[in-house]
Amino acid sequence: MAEYDIFTTVDIGSRYTKAAVVSYDGEIYRVLAFAEVESRGIENGDVKDIASFKDNMNRLFDELEEQYPKLGKTEFIFSYSSNRFSLESHLERVVLAEDESEVLITEEMLEKIKDDSIKKMSGEGTGYAVYHFYPKRYIINDLRNVFNPVGMKARSLTMEFIAVKIDYPLSEMIKSILGDFIGEEVTVYSSHISSAEGVLTLTEKDSGVVVLELGHDFTTVIAYLNGIPVSMKVVPVGIKHVIKDIAYVLGTSYKEAEILLRNHGSATISTQNEEELEIEYRALDGRTIKRVSVEKLSLVINARLGEIMNKSRRIFKDLERDILEYRENGIPGGVILTGGGAKIKNIAELATQVFRTNVRIGTFCRSFPDEERVEGAEDVVDNAAFSSVFGNVVEFIKLIPEEAGGIKEKSRFLKALKDFFKNLF
Ligand SMILES: Nc1ncnc2c1ncn2[C@@H]1O[C@H](COP(=O)(O)OP(=O)(O)OP(=O)(O)O)[C@@H](O)[C@H]1O
Ligand SMILES: [Mg+2]
Structure with a gap:
């Protein structure tokens, strides 16, 4: 029986594959092992050479296993980077009552709309696989906007949501290779979303912030508002x-x-x-x-970094203009730099000159500014190249509802969640 509160998290980048074994007890994240190898056999999320890809993963897992021998009993989470990931906003409307009567909206109803929407968008027919899903807001009776409709009555309910998706064949290929490798179905995320999840504070996500992920192949600009990602754009220079x-x-x-x-x-x-x-x-x-x-x-x-920053700034300015809340209040969290490129000396100074806003370097341990919630070598917990590695765990754990209680209860929930993902893809 797997210990679901211990995770082996692997981020497959175009240049480096980074990994860690992390335990989480509901409060503290502890790094039990970590490793980094050069990536091989994979390009932009597309596995080009299975043999060398597997060899490379074996080397990575050997290194982790030396530090944490019970690796096989952990929960595996993967992420990979690709410029094929896209973030889109969608609407899903459901009629709750055919006549004039109104129906009480429950948590289960929202879960069902979510599951149905993901199913509708995923698969061979649509050509896409959905990796991340975030309800944004709800519209009751085509009139009233609300953030949480539970407990309200309505005849119709529309869910506006954000989906992060990628081409279905690409996703199938990587999932089947990783699945074969691990011997069971695996959870896979977008490196880019995970990098943001791994470095942002809750306040930044809520009030609005932009993450600049300085990767090897390209740069990703991700904007957050009201706790969720609302835009993701790629600058094709890295x-x-x-x-x-x-x-x-x-x-x-x-x-x-x-x-x-x-x-x-x-x-x-x-x-x-x-x-x-x-x-x-x-x-x-x-x-x-x-x-x-x-x-x-x-x-x-x-x-060259000036070019990357200026191109990213154009996206930042467009966001300030196009998103109503940003237009009114600006982007209070400013710019968070992460990815290996954020380790270049004086990069925050350059970004401050270009963006003319507050800039900080994003690492996992800095995403909890007031609490000591991360334990482990500074080499990784304060390392901007490892942000997706930790973001994977953050993103996975977020799906556990508050009511799930202690970590023992959570373990059971994680099992159910795993089955859910298994059926989904
Ligand atoms: N300490 C450092 N100083 C300067 N540059 C660094 C440092 N560490 C890493 N980099 C560079 O940052 C770049 C991005 O590293 P990262 O590990 O984020 O790449 P990746 O995840 O493989 O790429 P991608 O996310 O684009 O697929 C690499 O080109 C790397 O050489
Ligand atoms: Mg990366």
């Missing part, structure tokens, strides 16, 4: 392009360029200081030693 620029300008390999970015890079233009005037690196032949100034390196990085 840290990969910064690395390529460094490699091209300095005449070196992508590998060496990535090391230069991590160890000596700066998002803002550095003015040289005495002891770190120049850095040495290897040319393409792997032997010749070359030199570059810290300033020149930062110029290359700053140019």
